[in-house]
Amino acid sequence: MxxxxxxxVAALADQRFEETLKQLGEYxxxxxxxxxxxxxxxxxxxxxxVASDLEALGFANSRVLELPDALPSVAAEWMKAGPSKPxxxxxxxxxxxxxxxxxxxxxxxxxxxxxxxxxxxGAADDMGGWVSHLGAIKAWLDEAGELPCNIRLFIEGEEEIxxxxxxxxxxxxxxxxxxxxxxxTDCENPSPDLPGLTxxxxxxxxxxLTCEALRSDVHSGLWGNLIPDPALGLxxxxxxLLDDDGRLKLGRQEVPEAWRKDAWNVPxxxxxxxxxxxxxxxxxxxxNNGKPPAEWIxxxxxxxxLSTSLPQTGSEKxxxxxxxxxxxxxxxxxxxxxxxxxxxxxxxxxxxxxxVKVTLNKRGKAGMSWLYEPKGPAFEAANRAYAKAWGxxxxxxxxxxxIPFVALFGRRFGxxxxxxxxxxxxxxxxxxxxxxxxxxxxxxxxxANVHLYAELxxxxxxxxxx
Numbered sequence: 001m002x003x004x005x006x007x008x009v010a011a012l013a014d015q016r017f018e019e020t021l022k023q024l025g026e027y028x029x030x031x032x033x034x035x036x037x038x039x040x041x042x043x044x045x046x047x048x049x050v051a052s053d054l055e056a057l058g059f060a061n062s063r064v065l066e067l068p069d070a071l072p073s074v075a076a077e078w079m080k081a082g083p084s085k086p087x088x089x090x091x092x093x094x095x096x097x098x099x100x101x102x103x104x105x106x107x108x109x110x111x112x113x114x115x116x117x118x119x120x121x122g123a124a125d126d127m128g129g130w131v132s133h134l135g136a137i138k139a140w141l142d143e144a145g146e147l148p149c150n151i152r153l154f155i156e157g158e159e160e161i162x163x164x165x166x167x168x169x170x171x172x173x174x175x176x177x178x179x180x181x182x183x184x185t186d187c188e189n190p191s192p193d194l195p196g197l198t199x200x201x202x203x204x205x206x207x208x209l210t211c212e213a214l215r216s217d218v219h220s221g222l223w224g225n226l227i228p229d230p231a232l233g234l235x236x237x238x239x240x241l242l243d244d245d246g247r248l249k250l251g252r253q254e255v256p257e258a259w260r261k262d263a264w265n266v267p268x269x270x271x272x273x274x275x276x277x278x279x280x281x282x283x284x285x286x287x288n289n290g291k292p293p294a295e296w297i298x299x300x301x302x303x304x305x306l307s308t309s310l311p312q313t314g315s316e317k318x319x320x321x322x323x324x325x326x327x328x329x330x331x332x333x334x335x336x337x338x339x340x341x342x343x344x345x346x347x348x349x350x351x352x353x354x355x356v357k358v359t360l361n362k363r364g365k366a367g368m369s370w371l372y373e374p375k376g377p378a379f380e381a382a383n384r385a386y387a388k389a390w391g392x393x394x395x396x397x398x399x400x401x402x403i404p405f406v407a408l409f410g411r412r413f414g415x416x417x418x419x420x421x422x423x424x425x426x427x428x429x430x431x432x433x434x435x436x437x438x439x440x441x442x443x444x445x446x447x448a449n450v451h452l453y454a455e456l457x458x459x460x461x462x463x464x465x466x
Contacts, residue, residue: 002454005144010389010450013139017443020135021118023053025111027094027127028120034071034095034161043157046094047072050155057134058141059153065173070165071095071157075176078137079150086462087150088453089179091405092130093159093186096122102433116192117427117436124437125430128423129185130155132442136449148457152179156405159186162367163405170412180462181378181417182409183452188424190294190397191267192438195386195448197379197394198420200298203332203369204402205341206306209237209349211356212323220318228355230324231310236354238326241303241345245286247296248303250344253333255299260292266397268293268426276426298398301341304329327363331400334371368407377459378417385451389444394421417462419452421445 003009013020030046033039047064054076055062062076074094079087099108099121106112108121122128133153140147154176158165170177187198211230218227243249273285273293285293291300306327311317332341342362349360374396383393409418423445429435456462 002451002458003144003148006148006451006454009136009139009143010447012143013135013446013450014443016135016139017446020131020138020446021111021439021442023134024123024127024131025120027131028111028122029109031099031109032095032122032157033098034158035098040071043071043095047074047155047157050074050094051076053134054153057138065169065176067165067168067172070168073157073169074155075153075173077150077152077176078147081147081150081457084460084463085149085457086180086459087152087178088456089152089154089177089182090130090133091154091156091182091184091186091409092133093126093156093405094130095157095160097125097160097431099433104433108433108435113439116439118439119434119436121435123435124422124424124428125435126159126186126422128437128442129187129421129445132423132445133183133185133449135446136453139446139450140453148454151453152176159403159405162365163408166405166408167412170408177413179416181419181456182413183419183421184406184409185422186403186405187399187420187422188397188426188428189422189441190395190426191272192425192441193390194267194392195390195394195444196397196421197374197382198399198406198422199372199374199396200334200398201370201403201406202298202301202334202398202400203336203338203407204367205330205332205338206363206366207328207330207342207345208325208359208361208363209234209328210323210325210359211237211353212359213356214320214322216322217317217319218322220320223320227320229320230356231321233354233356233358234308234310234324234326237349237358238305238328240348245289247286248301248330250348251301251333251336251341253300253336255295259299260295263292263294263298266292266294266395268297272426276429278429278432294398297400299333301333301336302331302400304331331402332366332369334369334398336369338366338368367402367404369402370407370410372410372418374417374419376417377461378419378456381455381459382419382452385455386448388451389448421448
């Protein structure tokens, strides 16, 4: 039986929804853009504000964590439930994606409310995710005077630049991560009516592809049809990677038939895809070809052209360029290794070059894919909590993107239950203009967190295994 005041706490959290939304808006006003050194001060200011608010909330040892050559993180804990109750770590991030050059309808750092959605950079990715926990925690403390379990909070300041120093924080501040269950908030839901539990992520592999033929640019009228054109060679090579629909044809993975059957129930309808992906009139999504949309976006690899050296409009000249290059981004399927996919890419692009010299090189640090099987009493507790808040248990989903911190948590804390959820949905538009969060999702997330703490508190085996 859960804490006797759980329902009263959930009711108070509902009553205080607007107050929690106001706190979220105050945090969103900080342009904490981690990729821009000019905003490092904003990241630090927001970290200081969050640490101060957590201290006022009653969290002990609330502090801003610092490391050389890194943006700060925030850590705090409430451990008064005692050693017989499990400790839950809640992870989130306070840094934001950039907004420069994007077409926002309103100021991206001022919360705008329109119907059932709010709009601001970071509204759902990921400020709304971890602020939903603050709403639940405050309701617990004000109504019950306590939390049913111990809670640690770790709010990172560098997730949007790939968490380059997160493992350093883990090494330097190991006490901040000691827990029995981890709740990672930076994920999404398949719709505003269906709560998602993320169990897979695609990895990331970037390559430089270069085609070279000449020592310098030459006149296209004098030499066209006699010599190879590196720009056309580049286009020909990229086309080798694709099937007739424009999808990557390399490295495709087999998935269990039972999973594929269930994936047809994920509500990625034509309308949802059209709205979420911002398709223009007259353009349709790619055909299913016997695979559910969820499989294509979560469990199969794909390729994107990130940039090319091809001349932009305004820099045209009638010349065959000496060389042409592209940066290609490959999403690696869950359970697939970078080496496996790269071997296929290499074989496809380097065999029988189209009359040009071809070079292919890996670029930067690859992001690992992740495939997880959620089993055990912590996930049963999570399902009970979400059934009470959303009217149904968590639906196991994937995320087509790459989240480096998840693979790191999986490697460092893989023996612990990792509950990945969040407040995004297909219309959120994370990393793009007019990012938004559905208010119904935010309200249900707060309520689910109230119940999650109560349900996890009763799972004594979590402490026994710690």
